[in-house]
Amino acid sequence: MLTDNIAFSRRNCLGLMAGTAAGLALGPFATRAARAQGLRAINVIMPLPRSANFYPLIAGEALGYFEKEGVKVNLLPSSTTVPYVAFVQNGQAELAMLDAPQTFQSVQAGIPIKVVYEGMQRAPEGIAVSADSPITSVEQLKGTTVGLVSDRDRTTLAIALDTKGISIDDVKTVVVGEAGPTLANAFRKQTVSAISGAVPDWLSLQANGMKIRLITPSEVADTPANSFVVNAARIDELRQPLIGFFRAWSKGMVVGKIDVETLAVMCRKAVPEEWENPTFGREFLDASIPMNYSVTPKLGDLQPEVWKRVQAPMVKLGELQKEIDPATFLDRSLIDPANDFSREQVAADVAAWKAKSM
Numbered sequence: 001m002l003t004d005n006i007a008f009s010r011r012n013c014l015g016l017m018a019g020t021a022a023g024l025a026l027g028p029f030a031t032r033a034a035r036a037q038g039l040r041a042i043n044v045i046m047p048l049p050r051s052a053n054f055y056p057l058i059a060g061e062a063l064g065y066f067e068k069e070g071v072k073v074n075l076l077p078s079s080t081t082v083p084y085v086a087f088v089q090n091g092q093a094e095l096a097m098l099d100a101p102q103t104f105q106s107v108q109a110g111i112p113i114k115v116v117y118e119g120m121q122r123a124p125e126g127i128a129v130s131a132d133s134p135i136t137s138v139e140q141l142k143g144t145t146v147g148l149v150s151d152r153d154r155t156t157l158a159i160a161l162d163t164k165g166i167s168i169d170d171v172k173t174v175v176v177g178e179a180g181p182t183l184a185n186a187f188r189k190q191t192v193s194a195i196s197g198a199v200p201d202w203l204s205l206q207a208n209g210m211k212i213r214l215i216t217p218s219e220v221a222d223t224p225a226n227s228f229v230v231n232a233a234r235i236d237e238l239r240q241p242l243i244g245f246f247r248a249w250s251k252g253m254v255v256g257k258i259d260v261e262t263l264a265v266m267c268r269k270a271v272p273e274e275w276e277n278p279t280f281g282r283e284f285l286d287a288s289i290p291m292n293y294s295v296t297p298k299l300g301d302l303q304p305e306v307w308k309r310v311q312a313p314m315v316k317l318g319e320l321q322k323e324i325d326p327a328t329f330l331d332r333s334l335i336d337p338a339n340d341f342s343r344e345q346v347a348a349d350v351a352a353w354k355a356k357s358m
Contacts, residue, residue, distance in 0.1 A: 039072040040241045045087045046097035047226070049075055052267040052274055052285040054119070056292055060252030062266040063349050069244025085111055088231045094238055095245070097226045100310055101155075104320055107329045112232040114331040115307075117246050117300040117338065120225035120291050124199040125156040126216030130187040135194065138215055139164040147176035147192035149183070149201050156220065157196040159313045163217040168317075180204035187212075199287050207280065223310050224303065225291065235331065246338035250299040254346050256289040262354045263289075269357075298339045302332045 050058060057073065060066050066073055076093055085106045087093035097119060098106065106113055127146075129135045138160045148154055158168040176186045176195065183205050186192045194215070195201070205212050228246075230238065255263050267285055268275045275281035294300055307326040314320040 037072065038070070039067065040070055040244075041074050042071050042095065042241055042245050043074045043076055043087075043093045044095045044097070045076040045080075045084050045093045046078060048078055050271055052271065052281070053288045054292065055256060055263060055267060055285065055288055056119075056249045056252035058252070058267050058270045059255040059263055060248040062270065063251070063255070063346075063353055065248035065251045066245065069241075069248050071241050071244045071248070073245070085113060085229065088113060088229060091231070091234075094234070094242070095228050095230055098229050099226055100224050100307070101314065101319060103224075103227060103229065103329070104311065104314065104324060106229075107324055108321060113229040113329065114232045114235060115224075115227045115229050115302060115329055116235070116242065116331050116334050117228040117249070118224050118294065118296075118302060119228055119249075119300065121295050121303070121306075122221055122291050123223040123225040124291055125153070125196075125225075126198070126214050126221060127157065127160050127194050127196050128202055128205070128212045128214050128216075129194045131211035131213050133193070133213070136215060137164070138194075138217060139166060141194055142166050142170045144193035145172040145174055145191065147183075147186050147195040148173050149176065149178050149195065149197040151175060153196040153198075155317065155319060158317050160196070160217050160220045162313045162316065163219045178204070180208040184208035184210040199291065200284075203280070203283055203287060206283070219309070222295070222306065224306060232331075235333070239334070242334055243337045246300060246334055247341055250338050251341055251346050253292060253294065253299055254343055255350055256293055258343075258347050259350050259354065260285075260289070262350055262358065265358055266353075298335055300338055301335050302330045304330055 046054065048054060052058065061073070076087060083102070083106075084093075084096040084098060085102065088096045089111060103113075103115060127138055127141075135141065141161065146157055148157065154168065154173060157171075157173065161168055161171065174192065176182055176192065178201065183195060183197075183201060186195065187205070187210055202212055202214075230242065235242075255266075264282060264285055268281065274284060296303065304326040307330065308323070311320060311323045315323055
């Protein structure tokens with residue numbers, strides 16, 4: 001059983017360790033240090049500093065893949081009120097990680113970006129019920145009260161209900177908050193039939209002794225959750241370092257299928273604060289692996305049909321003004337070189353690291 005004092009909320013997980021983020025992102029100093037080592041600094045802004053939630057970065061760094069590609073990853077502070085896309089606009093970042101709504105809104109606003117690699121092809125958001133609930137589908141939520149971890153989870157719920165032809169107005173919603181005990185009590189006292197939240201919230205529920213079951217429609221789950229975008233005008237300039245970055249990221253991703261035990265040690269060494277409770281640390285990693293591992297045959301590949309499919313509900317709900325042709329913002333020119341490596345060699349590298357470090 002996990003203890004409540006270390007159960008991370010989703011807001012902690014998606015904006016985790018804001019104080020340490022500033023220390024991890026060294027800005028110009030990191031760039032100068034990288035040049036001194038003969039490496040090209042790649043400034044990246046994403047929802048977290050180093051975390052098991054994005055384990056490909058940790059594994060890729062542990063195995064020296066980024067360095068071998070001639071790049072050094074410099075994470076910019078994730079805790080900022082400035083939209084991430086602004087950092088690639090003004091040149092402070094070579095890459096920004098955006099979710100699908102952020103991407104659509106940026107393109108809709110006329111910002112010249114290209115999605116070049118899908119970092120997460122399954123959304124962490126979803127709908128959960130208690131394990132003993134008779135509810136097996138979101139269509140059974142009609143006429144009930146559904147809990148929201150925060151107001152922004154209303155959109156996830158609305159899209160999920162829409163897949164079954166149900167309006168958000170057909171349910172009553174209440175914000176239950178992000179604290180694990182509060183979420184668990186909402187189920188125990190049966191004040192809500194379901195909760196709209198995300199993976200870290202499910203971990204918090206389990207940390208407080210509540211077994212859950214997901215009823216998220218596949219149309220919601222199979223959504224580009226976090227994708228890397230680049231300033232469209234800089235793709236040619238950055239092509240080689242970006243190829244190196246994504247090849248190293250792809251290799252790190254593969255480690256999640258090769259040896260999870262060794263990956264766990266890598267994560268524990270890189271971010272010990274996530275492993276103060278080993279059980280939680282492992283559950284967090286186990287939940288992160290399927291979110292990070294690509295469902296496409298080529299790692300990080302772009303899925304125009306998915307980007308097209310997810311827009312209709314967003315337009316219907318007023319999240320988008322109109323549908324956008326995915327061809328205008330997707331660029332898969334980096335995907336083939338990012339997958340040009342031997343998985344057998346990665347397995348050998350993992351074994352060598354394990355022999356040396358464990």
